[in-house]
Amino acid sequence: DIQMTQSPSSLSASVGDRVTITCRASQSITTSLNWYQQKPGKAPQLLIYAASRLQTGVPSRFSGSGSGTDFTLTITNLQPEDFATYYCQQNYNTPGTFGQGTKVEIK
Amino acid sequence: EVQLVQSGAEVKKPGESLKISCKGSGYSFTSHWIGWVRQMPGKGLEWMGIIYPGDSDTRYSPSFQGQVTISADKPISTAYLHWNNLKASDTAMYYCARPMRAGTIDAFDIWGQGTMVTISS
16 A cells, blocks of 8 residues: 655644645655545545645635655645645555545644 | 435444445446545544446455445445444444546545444444
């Protein structure tokens, strides 16, 4: 299996901050990397697919970058509704492993 | 509207069997893979397996191979996750999810609402 490692596991930030979450794959996955947001008691929602493509309806303050093994999710101008847990996931091959998650909390 | 609707919460005893369901609507059910994702209480997402209803091609994570069975019933557009011998460690929320593009295992853009499974003696 391809292992996906996210960092940090959690972070505290304020409204208006810029937040960066990283995800590293144990081998090259080209750009087969997705980002999801999950709020408590809810199903995950797709934010970014193919490393940098914004899912329809997702605010433009979310962006993704990277290729190969190293990827980044950036949230600019953090909003109150962005406090949630974020997961990366590779779909380069099966099983489509997820990272362990990054919880973004209010400072 | 494209949606996946899952069956309701279940409470079972260790050793019992269980099948939970995920009904797709608003799209061609046989043209898209459907995956299952586990989330244990307070933990992260785990990719369990995925099925292509068109031909029943099924892939499992090694972590779940032999522990669960994934199936699909094309005429009623429903996918299933089945256990034969439940354990307390199977207590979790289970989500079904559909990849974006037909015939491709890519990002999950449609998710079911989740089915909570509780195993307790």
